[in-house]
Amino acid sequence: MASFLRTTSRIRPLARLNAYRSITTTSRSAANAAAARMPEASSGEQPFFPDEPPAPHIRTAIPGPQSKKAIEELHTIFDTRSLNLLANYQNSYGNYIADLDGNVLLDVYAQIASIPVGYSNPSLLLAATSPEMASSMINRPALGNFPSHDWATILKTGILAVAPKGLDQVFTAQAGSDANELAYKAAFMWKRRQERGGADVDFTAEEISSAMNNKAPGSPELSILSFSSAFHGRLFGSLSTTRSKPIHKLDIPAFDWPQATFPHIKYPLEEHVEENAREEQRCLEETENLIKTFHHPVCAVIVEPIQSEGGDNHASPDFFRGLREITKRTGTLLIVDEVQTGVGATGKFWAHEHWGLTEPPDMVTFSKKAQTAGYYYGNPELRPNKPYRQFNTWMGDPARALLFRAIIREIERLNLVQNTAEVGDYLFAGLEGLSRRYPDEIRNLRGKGQGTFIAWDSPRRDDFLKKAKTVGINIGGSGERAVRLRPMLIFQRHHADILLEATEKLVSS
Amino acid sequence: MASFLRTTSRIRPLARLNAYRSITTTSRSAANAAAARMPEASSGEQPFFPDEPPAPHIRTAIPGPQSKKAIEELHTIFDTRSLNLLANYQNSYGNYIADLDGNVLLDVYAQIASIPVGYSNPSLLLAATSPEMASSMINRPALGNFPSHDWATILKTGILAVAPKGLDQVFTAQAGSDANELAYKAAFMWKRRQERGGADVDFTAEEISSAMNNKAPGSPELSILSFSSAFHGRLFGSLSTTRSKPIHKLDIPAFDWPQATFPHIKYPLEEHVEENAREEQRCLEETENLIKTFHHPVCAVIVEPIQSEGGDNHASPDFFRGLREITKRTGTLLIVDEVQTGVGATGKFWAHEHWGLTEPPDMVTFSKKAQTAGYYYGNPELRPNKPYRQFNTWMGDPARALLFRAIIREIERLNLVQNTAEVGDYLFAGLEGLSRRYPDEIRNLRGKGQGTFIAWDSPRRDDFLKKAKTVGINIGGSGERAVRLRPMLIFQRHHADILLEATEKLVSS
Numbered sequence A, B: 001m002a003s004f005l006r007t008t009s010r011i012r013p014l015a016r017l018n019a020y021r022s023i024t025t026t027s028r029s030a031a032n033a034a035a036a037r038m039p040e041a042s043s044g045e046q047p048f049f050p051d052e053p054p055a056p057h058i059r060t061a062i063p064g065p066q067s068k069k070a071i072e073e074l075h076t077i078f079d080t081r082s083l084n085l086l087a088n089y090q091n092s093y094g095n096y097i098a099d100l101d102g103n104v105l106l107d108v109y110a111q112i113a114s115i116p117v118g119y120s121n122p123s124l125l126l127a128a129t130s131p132e133m134a135s136s137m138i139n140r141p142a143l144g145n146f147p148s149h150d151w152a153t154i155l156k157t158g159i160l161a162v163a164p165k166g167l168d169q170v171f172t173a174q175a176g177s178d179a180n181e182l183a184y185k186a187a188f189m190w191k192r193r194q195e196r197g198g199a200d201v202d203f204t205a206e207e208i209s210s211a212m213n214n215k216a217p218g219s220p221e222l223s224i225l226s227f228s229s230a231f232h233g234r235l236f237g238s239l240s241t242t243r244s245k246p247i248h249k250l251d252i253p254a255f256d257w258p259q260a261t262f263p264h265i266k267y268p269l270e271e272h273v274e275e276n277a278r279e280e281q282r283c284l285e286e287t288e289n290l291i292k293t294f295h296h297p298v299c300a301v302i303v304e305p306i307q308s309e310g311g312d313n314h315a316s317p318d319f320f321r322g323l324r325e326i327t328k329r330t331g332t333l334l335i336v337d338e339v340q341t342g343v344g345a346t347g348k349f350w351a352h353e354h355w356g357l358t359e360p361p362d363m364v365t366f367s368k369k370a371q372t373a374g375y376y377y378g379n380p381e382l383r384p385n386k387p388y389r390q391f392n393t394w395m396g397d398p399a400r401a402l403l404f405r406a407i408i409r410e411i412e413r414l415n416l417v418q419n420t421a422e423v424g425d426y427l428f429a430g431l432e433g434l435s436r437r438y439p440d441e442i443r444n445l446r447g448k449g450q451g452t453f454i455a456w457d458s459p460r461r462d463d464f465l466k467k468a469k470t471v472g473i474n475i476g477g478s479g480e481r482a483v484r485l486r487p488m489l490i491f492q493r494h495h496a497d498i499l500l501e502a503t504e505k506l507v508s509s
Helices: A002-010 A029-036 A067-075 A122-128 A132-136 A150-158 A175-198 A203-209 A236-241 A273-292 A317-330 A353-354 A398-412 A416-437 A461-470 A494-506 B002-010 B030-035 B065-075 B121-128 B131-138 B151-157 B175-196 B205-211 B236-241 B275-293 B317-330 B352-354 B399-412 B414-436 B461-470 B493-508
Strands: A097-098 A106-107 A169-173 A225-228 A298-305 A332-335 A363-366 A375-378 A443-446 A455-457 A477-480 A483-484 B096-098 B104-107 B169-173 B222-227 B298-303 B333-337 B362-368 B372-377 B443-448 B455-457 B474-477 B480-484
Touching: A002 B169, A097 A317, A106 A494, A122 B131, A132 A398, A132 B121, A132 B474, A150 A398, A150 B065, A169 B096, A175 A236, A175 A298, A175 A332, A175 A375, A175 B175, A203 B333, A225 A236, A225 A375, A236 B399, A273 A298, A298 A317, A317 A332, A317 A353, A363 B414, A398 A416, A398 B131, A398 B236, A416 A443, A416 A494, A416 B131, A455 A461, A461 A477, A461 A483, B002 B414, B104 B493, B121 B399, B151 B399, B169 B175, B175 B236, B175 B298, B175 B333, B175 B362, B175 B372, B222 B236, B298 B317, B317 B333, B317 B352, B399 B414, B399 B443, B414 B443, B414 B493, B461 B474, B461 B480, B461 B493
Parallel strands: A225 A298, A298 A332, A332 A363, B222 B298, B298 B333, B333 B362
Antiparallel strands: A097 A106, A169 A375, A363 A375, A443 A455, A455 A483, A477 A483, B096 B104, B169 B372, B362 B372, B443 B455, B455 B480, B474 B480
16 A cells, blocks of 8 residues: 555645635535536626636746746756746646746646636536546557447547537547648548549559558658648658748658748738738649649648747638638648637637638648547548558547547536637737737737737747746747737636736836 | 536446446545555465456357447447457456456457556556646646646656666657657757757758758758568658558658668577577678668667567567667667567566666657656757757646556556566466467467567467457457467466466367
């Protein structure tokens, strides 16, 4: 028994989930009680997390003395040069992230846009402490070989309950980067099947032997087309489609795959309608031309609804509808990468719902706020013609699929997609006001009508991000110049007011 | 509150963890009580899981009627063509996996070698229901930016507590495939840094612009060398080093990277000493020659201690020591892929401990039984010269790191590495007896002195695997001909007896 005592005695009991709440144990009944205190859906000012701090609270420089010491210790075993804040998650709650020195910040970065419904969310705590979750954690299956008897139910009541329109199947993964790579693999297999003449045509002896040598025809020289300044992940295949920043790509071998120019449009959109339409048309023509002429045939086009790492670059629904038409016309698959835009942040569950497509994308990839990952698809031909072609040991994670189900239920219970649409409009209006008063500081404000998925360019961006911490805001950047807002779906007007006030303080100083 | 009730009422309470046990709730105290009933380390027949079924129990054909129905339902939304058994994990316990029709099988495949200490292990259940775990599950950090204040402690008391000798740092990942790719990226960055003249030499303008176009010199044409019949994963980079089976590789673009021949040695080893030594020498020479001449310079060599997917192919410690010498001599990194061999299965915590290296590998990758993943390293030059070069959103998973810590403690508490070494010897001796009596059915028996990491070639392998279920054994294959044993670390002599008896039944029929 010694080891159990060791395990439990070392742990600081979740105790009070943070300094502001009354949960004194983590038992399910206590979590239940806390959950019961959360209000039903609210469109106005009733807080979703009633015991949230009323405001940020900054006690020390960040990092403070405690954090500095701990970071030094961590650095000896784990690279901390990208460390932004040493967090104390037991003390983080709702929209607020706490650090080790007792500083509490309003978090509009949310773990690079991946926390959906608040830190220490009581509903998620219930799900995380359920018997079903415990079994999933300790009995992790090789999903392709030994799925659990209730895997269909978990998918249907979770991941597939929010499947994009027209897509009713899923292949699960672990993170956005591998979700994209799995979609690419599906695209390559689909393409070769077309070329080969159908699912029943077998591989040739030459294909089989050349594949083992990484050579064509078995390892074909096919490609995925992506856009300039896109981000699709950092594994070898996904990185070959990522064009965000040199530091992401330098020194890593890449496939010779094509990139088309993503439209450089001007903001505010309503003042540059014709100019932007011409630019988008130009990019669509370039895309179609590349698909038709690139020396390694293009099997699929991948695109983000908003380029969320490479600068928060937008394009109009017309552009994306045009892309759908071109891919259809050229027999190319369209993969929409909703890893960052998905799960409510743009005021729709999936950002591509803003486009009014008449035909769905071929595949939609997801992760981050879903806390799991994968790609949705509908066309049965996107299932490879034989088993074990799209396969790996874990093929996803039922524990995280259960968590996504709990997240979906919380989003529905509190009507959080609508909340995000409304609060986004409110926040955008406030920022528009600030950008009129401080036009040099808040440039190219964008994301109108896209929920809280808002960004602007700053002439001193890195400095802005750093100083934001001194006024209690944790905020991130996108690309070289943009300040990106990625609050959680539980971000409300009173949080927007705090953010607006802090932003004014920063841009006016 | 409706959604909470929905969440919890649907769940079949873990109830009895399975039909054979007395845990009637999943509260921590009940788990604690169950854990208390588990014995301290035992070298003999005292069972680790006292309430395990005494033997397999087969009631129906597999799949049985219930499973068939459920598989049909699952297939409409999730590809089930590689499905092997539809499991009921709530009823699985210790070494035994249960299905939906009430069949209970001795599991010597263990989720493709990834379950370390038994299904529904009470010690893991304690860890999985701890407050620390709950917070980790619901507050998942972007580890590179916002690690938790106790991340250093979690690493030191978990992942790094079992770091291979000479390697004291880790970069965490999510699965074996991405762990290998991250190691490759570290290797490429290291190599270019050498070529560039050190950490302080900056990128050239040409490197920066060419990298954005996936072209050299920014995206260099460098390579990773792997061996014939190796398996290192199925993402685009890792798949380019995988040479196990055509079905893993067909239709997927691959990098033009070299493969050296893995020794084709003869078993039993003691009868072919000189012949095998010559073969290994030949392969070492080929490897060195490829490193020196391949048209895309080789930055690293990756090798499995036992080729665990591509046929359970072994080589001698001499071969691996030779590989270490060659890589040293040629300024090439040596990456040892312990994704499947690591965490005790060969009777040492890491399989490469069998080699008696005087200098450790440069990197060791791990996953599967660790339930998390990453690569260990020691040389500080393997940290890239700038932040954000080796980076992604989650960079691992603290929840799974906590689980690995609990696994490590369970292994130590029950002395499971030694158990595996001893039971492996016992099992191997039994199989040697069978192979003498049935030499045509059990060929090339291998894995002597390698714990339970044992395999043999079967002239009717797929049939053997299938029929094994009818006698209550869940067992897997490796490569084209091998039957591979991958029992858990809690596999004991009395389980070995059941396996031996079943094997005899199958090979004699």
